[in-house]
Amino acid sequence: MGAPMRSIAAVVIGASTGGVEALLRILPALRGDASFSVLVVLHLPRERSSLLVEIFAPRCNLPVREVLDKDPILAGSIYFAPPDYHLLVDDGPCLALSMDPPVEHSRPSVSVLFESAAAVYGPHLLAVLLTGAGSDGASGLQAVQRAGGMTVVQHPANARMPQMPEAGLARVTADHVLTLEDIMSLFQALPCAGRA
Amino acid sequence: MNAVPPPSVDDVELRLLVEAIYHVYHYDFRSYARASLRRRMGAAMAHFGCRSLSELQGRLLREADVFTELLEYLTVQVSDLFRDPGYFRALREKVVPLLRTYPSLKIWIAGCSTGEEAYSMAILLREEGLLDRSLIYATDINPSALRRAEAGVFDAAKVPDFTANHRRSGGRSSLSDYYSAAYDRVIFDKRLRRHIVFSDHSLATDSVFAEVQLVSCRNVLIYFNRELQSRALDLFYEALCRKGFLGIGLRESLRFSSHADSFAEFAREDRIYQKVDG
Numbered sequence: 121m122g123a124p125m126r127s128i129a130a131v132v133i134g135a136s137t138g139g140v141e142a143l144l145r146i147l148p149a150l151r152g153d154a155s156f157s158v159l160v161v162l163h164l165p166r167e168r169s170s171l172l173v174e175i176f177a178p179r180c181n182l183p184v185r186e187v188l189d190k191d192p193i194l195a196g197s198i199y200f201a202p203p204d205y206h207l208l209v210d211d212g213p214c215l216a217l218s219m220d221p222p223v224e225h226s227r228p229s230v231s232v233l234f235e236s237a238a239a240v241y242g243p244h245l246l247a248v249l250l251t252g253a254g255s256d257g258a259s260g261l262q263a264v265q266r267a268g269g270m271t272v273v274q275h276p277a278n279a280r281m282p283q284m285p286e287a288g289l290a291r292v293t294a295d296h297v298l299t300l301e302d303i304m305s306l307f308q309a310l311p312c313a314g315r316a
Numbered sequence: 317m318n319a320v321p322p323p324s325v326d327d328v329e330l331r332l333l334v335e336a337i338y339h340v341y342h343y344d345f346r347s348y349a350r351a352s353l354r355r356r357m358g359a360a361m362a363h364f365g366c367r368s369l370s371e372l373q374g375r376l377l378r379e380a381d382v383f384t385e386l387l388e389y390l391t392v393q394v395s396d397l398f399r400d401p402g403y404f405r406a407l408r409e410k411v412v413p414l415l416r417t418y419p420s421l422k423i424w425i426a427g428c429s430t431g432e433e434a435y436s437m438a439i440l441l442r443e444e445g446l447l448d449r450s451l452i453y454a455t456d457i458n459p460s461a462l463r464r465a466e467a468g469v470f471d472a473a474k475v476p477d478f479t480a481n482h483r484r485s486g487g488r489s490s491l492s493d494y495y496s497a498a499y500d501r502v503i504f505d506k507r508l509r510r511h512i513v514f515s516d517h518s519l520a521t522d523s524v525f526a527e528v529q530l531v532s533c534r535n536v537l538i539y540f541n542r543e544l545q546s547r548a549l550d551l552f553y554e555a556l557c558r559k560g561f562l563g564i565g566l567r568e569s570l571r572f573s574s575h576a577d578s579f580a581e582f583a584r585e586d587r588i589y590q591k592v593d594g
């Protein structure tokens with residue numbers, strides 16, 4: 121991949137219906153020596169979400185955490201938004217939570233994460249919008265693009281639910297429209313401590 | 317990679333706006349978490365039809381009405397009765413037995429919003445037979461939220477969720493014993509209300525006003541940066557009696573408090589702490 125890839129400080133990922141399966145494929149593809157942080161919003165019914173760490177930690181090369189308010193953002197860690205809170209990147213940068221009303225019928229909302237990350241990371245951000253019903257994430261993707269970040273959308277035909285990727289693509293001309301397979305290769309090509 | 321861009325025009329404008337609010341209206345949002353503030357100011361700009369925060373600031377400085385409206389954007393009024401039932405269950409099963417040993421009880425609900433947490437606490441204390449010797453101070457900075465809390469009127473559509481939460485919190489009575497229904501509203505019983513004092517108090521600028529046995533401050537600290545969280549936690553430390561209890565939101569922590577070591581985990585999963593000596 122080209123030169124901009126080398127300065128990625130964070131990857132933000134948004135997913136809804138079908139998201140667990142999609143994430144179970146792409147997150148384990150991240151190398152253990154990744155030099156960027158990974159922030160994930162996944163819509164889930166409230167009770168199910170706290171199992172995320174148990175599901176993903178054993179399968180990933182990077183430590184997986186559910187966010188506690190004002191957590192520092194460590195390179196080489198995967199952070200999940202906790203159930204029923206919005207997740208935002210705050211100045212510092214650190215992670216912040218909010219109980220503001222749902223956005224696009226969602227809390228956590230993908231757009232809230234993407235927009236706040238775009239404001240802090242600007243061009244050093246990679247945003248990935250995956251499968252899901254609804255249209256959460258589309259306006260966030262636009263914010264990422266405006267701030268100069270890189271946008272990736274899962275190919276709607278490859279998504280269990282195409283609506284979220286389609287809504288994203290209706291809003292922006294994404295840098296890449298990829299299958300999960302391609303996203304896995306992209307992740308493996310991202311910068312890591314050994315070869316920054 | 318430490319790739320943090322220099323402050324943008326938006327950032328500078330936001331900083332100036334909160335300074336202006338502080339100087340003119342004495343509400344201090346200077347140490348609030350920026351990201352949420354930025355989002356909510358975006359919504360406020362759309363509401364007021366302003367193209368920039370500077371334009372909004374201009375109107376704010378000249379029109380007091382604008383500030384009253386803006387305050388609804390600056391603070392977020394979201395709450396539920398018995399929100400996180402497990403928290404109230406832990407209070408009931410683990411904290412109440414110790415609260416019983418006090419001849420009279422004072423409890424501080426900080427950031428009470430429209431009153432749900434205060435009414436939940438009053439109902440819990442009534443069920444445990446402690447309400448008659450209790451006084452609940454419920455404080456917030458949003459005057460319209462405090463007025464709604466005082467009225468004790470809630471949307472009837474929320475009652476099924478409230479009832480389910482109350483049941484899951486270990487509630488022994490029927491929630492309907494505590495309110496009367498009127499059209500699409502329910503009104504909480506004056507006998508609960510008598511034990512609650514709602515008042516204006518800011519964790520950012522005010523000081524301690526009473527000694528209490530329990531502080532419950534949930535989902536308020538998340539809106540603060542680390543320094544302001546530390547200030548708020550100092551107030552709670554000061555307000556609490558020896559061996560008093562502090563409950564916070566499920567995804568909040570005490571780690572930025574200078575007194576973090578003076579609080580022992582009491583009900584870990586439910587984020588309830590006890591003040592210890594030292």
Ligand SMILES: C[S@@+](CC[C@H](N)C(=O)[O-])C[C@H]1O[C@@H](n2cnc3c(N)ncnc32)[C@H](O)[C@@H]1O
Pocket residue numbers: 219391392393394395396399426427428429430432433455456457458461517518519520521533534535536539
């Ligand atoms: C999300 S609500 C939490 C309501 C309730 N405690 C709960 O958990 O359901 C946050 C509340 O904190 C209040 N708040 C914000 N800043 C405050 C401050 N400096 N001092 C006291 N309350 C504050 C807001 O007005 C709002 O009512």
